[in-house]
Amino acid sequence: MMDRSLKPPEALMRAIAQDLKPVRPSPQPLRLALRMVPLALLVSSLILLAIGPRHDAGILGPLLTWGASAVQFVLAIALVWIAAHESIPVGRLPRQVVYSAAVTASLVVVLISLITFSTSPASEPVLRVPPIVNELLRVKPWLMGFACGIGSTLAGGILVLFFSWVFRNSLATRPTEAGALYGAGAGLAINAGWRIACPVSTPWHALGAHGAAIIATVILGALIGRFLGSRRLRMGDKHS
Amino acid sequence: MSEGDQEVRALMIRYQGGSLEAFQEIYAQLAPGVRRYLSHLAGGSEIADDLLQETFLQMHRSRAAYNPNYAVRPWVFGLARNVFLMNRRAARQWAKVHESREDLPEFPVLPEADRLGSRDEIRRCIADLPPDQAEALLLHHEWGFSFEEIAGMLGISAAAARARASRGMADLRRALKGLQSAQAAPRGLPVMNNSGDLAAARESLVRKLLKRARA
Numbered sequence: 240m241m242d243r244s245l246k247p248p249e250a251l252m253r254a255i256a257q258d259l260k261p262v263r264p265s266p267q268p269l270r271l272a273l274r275m276v277p278l279a280l281l282v283s284s285l286i287l288l289a290i291g292p293r294h295d296a297g298i299l300g301p302l303l304t305w306g307a308s309a310v311q312f313v314l315a316i317a318l319v320w321i322a323a324h325e326s327i328p329v330g331r332l333p334r335q336v337v338y339s340a341a342v343t344a345s346l347v348v349v350l351i352s353l354i355t356f357s358t359s360p361a362s363e364p365v366l367r368v369p370p371i372v373n374e375l376l377r378v379k380p381w382l383m384g385f386a387c388g389i390g391s392t393l394a395g396g397i398l399v400l401f402f403s404w405v406f407r408n409s410l411a412t413r414p415t416e417a418g419a420l421y422g423a424g425a426g427l428a429i430n431a432g433w434r435i436a437c438p439v440s441t442p443w444h445a446l447g448a449h450g451a452a453i454i455a456t457v458i459l460g461a462l463i464g465r466f467l468g469s470r471r472l473r474m475g476d477k478h479s
Numbered sequence: 480m481s482e483g484d485q486e487v488r489a490l491m492i493r494y495q496g497g498s499l500e501a502f503q504e505i506y507a508q509l510a511p512g513v514r515r516y517l518s519h520l521a522g523g524s525e526i527a528d529d530l531l532q533e534t535f536l537q538m539h540r541s542r543a544a545y546n547p548n549y550a551v552r553p554w555v556f557g558l559a560r561n562v563f564l565m566n567r568r569a570a571r572q573w574a575k576v577h578e579s580r581e582d583l584p585e586f587p588v589l590p591e592a593d594r595l596g597s598r599d600e601i602r603r604c605i606a607d608l609p610p611d612q613a614e615a616l617l618l619h620h621e622w623g624f625s626f627e628e629i630a631g632m633l634g635i636s637a638a639a640a641r642a643r644a645s646r647g648m649a650d651l652r653r654a655l656k657g658l659q660s661a662q663a664a665p666r667g668l669p670v671m672n673n674s675g676d677l678a679a680a681r682e683s684l685v686r687k688l689l690k691r692a693r694a
Contacts, residue, residue, distance in 0.1 A: 333630065
């Protein structure tokens with residue numbers, strides 16, 4: 240029989256009584272992931288708004304230009320949705336689902352990069368920027384890789400920070416993994432916009448520079464997730 | 480969702496709205512079960528009490544993370560498991576858990592296995608089951624969670640949760656039956672001088688039977 244007279248210890252009651260302001264219940268994982276769409280779309284489109292779509296968009300066609308990016312973007316939101324599930328103590332998905340989604344996302348990025356290169360093997364940086372900049376990028380191609388890598392990592396970093404704020408109360412059992420998942424979502428979302436603007440489609444550039452940026456956002460997300468997880472533990476410790 | 484779950488869910492919504500009484504009521508309803516679950520996870524260690532307080536503290540800090548579409552009990556049990564794993568990972572009190580492993584955890588005796596052996600035998604057999612099987616078995620048979628709820632707590636599929644629980648139950652039955660038949664015809668057992676020897680021999684027999692059952 241349940242003992243309804245069981246009382247919480249005094250120290251616990253004091254800690255709870257100190258902060259009893261009403262809170263708004265968290266939305267379900269799908270709704271939470273969908274709420275991220277507008278900002279993710281905005282940040283991933285910044286590069287497009289700045290320099291416009293790639294010069295060979297006509298050769299690639301709408302399917303490979305916009306369609307492939309749309310697929311990447313949907314996958315990015317799916318990863319955020321999985322991260323949201325991981326953050327609920329009773330809503331975790333089977334590990335196979337989590338790993339399959341991560342592998343699928345990686346394969347999709349590689350596949351799209353290779354198909355884009357085989358359709359239009361553009362290696363010349365032709366951007367809507369002053370000619371001297373285009374000439375510099377042509378002479379020193381590593382600069383283009385560096386710019387894409389740093390630029391998309393920064394844009395991805397903004398999204399990761401936003402996602403981390405949304406997931407700050409996450410109750411993930413594996414916070415590092417949950418962080419890596421939303422980090423991957425941020426990286427993929429940024430790459431979806433970036434690949435439409437970047438005029439270079441060589442595999443070393445697409446996978447080396449853009450891929451490295453995705454990996455950087457995954458690592459950043461994992462580190463933030465780990466930090467939030469251990470912070471939660473320390474805060475619990477302080478009160479007990 | 481059962482009637483009891485509906486009641487706790489209504490309390491949780493009141494608690495999210497700022498009611499201290501609702502928290503006390505939730506604590507009174509859930510704390511005993513959560514404590515036994517933590518005690519099982521911690522192998523009977525006394526840190527179960529600290530972890531219980533930490534679980535409710537985490538629940539308070541993250542009360543906004545609860546969505547009323549979920550049942551409260553599995554949510555809190557999942558949170559307790561989470562708190563246990565985080566603490567174990569931090570390895571602060573992990574040594575304590577191992578030190579106190581000598582005592583059997585006070586987890587319950589399953590009604591399904593009640594006829595197969597004494598309470599002590601059943602506890603001993605459950606303690607010797609693989610941890611993932613024992614956890615699924617107890618979550619389903621003792622605390623009454625559905626396989627979907629267990630799957631959500633453990634991060635596995637509902638089919639895997641069912642398989643773990645039924646494999647655990649089958650191993651438990653086999654071990655208990657083997658134990659009883661060995662007691663009925665104790666030919667292979669050495670002569671015991673005191674109850675300590677008997678307990679040790681029994682334990683080793685249970686381990687052997689479980690090993691054989693798993694093989």
